[in-house]
Amino acid sequence: MKQEQLFGIHAIEKLLKQSPHLIYALSVQKGPLNKRVQALVDQAKRLDVTVNTEAKSFFNQVEGVHQGVIALVAKQADLTESDLVKMVEEINNPVFLFLDEVQDPHNLGAILRTADATGVDAVVIPKHNSVGLNATVRKVACGAAETVKLVVVSNLARTLKDLQQKGMWMTGLAGETDQTIYDMDFKGSVGLVMGAEGTGLRKLTRESCDHLAAIPMVGSVESLNVSVATGVTLYEVYRQRHLAK
Template sequence: MSERNRKPPFRKKPDFKRDRPDRPPTGRRSGRAPVEADTAILYGLHTVEAALANPRRRIRALYATENAAKRLAADGIALKVTPQIVRPDEIARRLGPDAVHNGLLAEADPLDAPDLSELPAEGIVLVLDQITDPHNVGAILRSAAAFGVTALVTTARHSPEATGVLAKSASGALDYVPIVTVQNLARGLAALRERGFLLVGLDSEGDADLAATQLRSPLALVLGAEGKGLRQLTRETCDRTARLDLPGAIKSLNVSNAAALALYVATTRLHPRT
């Protein structure tokens, strides 16, 4: 074979198949060890950089384009594993054509989830009542990291896995904000109350505007899924409910936007500027 017709060496790198980014595949694939079912799939610059910088995160494999590898080096990111250099379309085949991967994909261990009893009784905790859209949960995590939220509490069922689309939407926040998983949300809320948390459920028919509601720390803000909102038992378990009064023609927000606004209101109420 002539030198001109010889395939470049990176063609012998992993042969990615198109997989769902939020549910890593199992089984053997040509040229690679099987990907375990509990593998967290992380992609995108901020998501992968945060995972690499997190000492609690174990990276199993890292795939990068040449430009992305240079970017990591320029940003001074310490690599936990030697990256495998691949073409951008190889990563795109793995994730799908709409995934914005920035030339980076990592396979990692899921982070250990703390127990509810291990959370410090301070600051703000976000509680999600069956919010299943990974884009929304990821965006909520991003806001939670921006406002210094202590943790995010969700249920084992009716919640998305902490991988793929959720991780990308969180833009690195998955490695900054601990996620606590409970089997029963009402019991989880009761446990938070026993530890001194004030439980405030956000509801369109809440008792008062959140900005006019008396708040204190530690505080748990409880959000429900779009459309159905808080479930009845969740609402009854909260100490009080509050709404977000808006001045414009549209009176409701996407749940991730509502979370960001609620965090802003609560943070400014708990820590007023002097």
């Protein structure tokens, strides 16, 4: 199985707690360890995860903010369009989140974290012009990159159409509509479609949605950061499905 590096104390803590079997080894910088890193080492040893001590020069060669600790983890198998179709058929009223060319790894990481918190069944990104699952995304996601299914598709608009034929209703977030997310019915099989930073939804993606909805804005700014907008909308989806009477 392919391997990749995971940075960030918080992200490694969560993975050790949730899926220690995915960690091949933990590397820590030689010398005195702070309390959090020492706790990671102790937990890894209790779980029979190999712990390696490396010189500072080892970490200097690694790109990314690693805080003196790196986990070598198993790269999860890639999911495809066919996996999405199976999920729609097997899960009762699933929630899928589609990201139309989101390119900032911090945004994708934050979105994965919120997707995990709100019970999203899959996050879908196009193969081209989108940030993939890299070390920065994993760190910002704080373990959610290992728990949320991330599916890469070759053609986002076609995928939307295929899933619509399976009964999933697609709602795209856009500012130029009178409907708000609070007017929508998110209780069934839901596809939520978010646009890219700055440019929003592409024309073909927008035309592939069943509905467009906006987040109400009463201030002077015209739009929200895509990760913030996604968080607001996902919690409205969660509210309707789990909290609304």
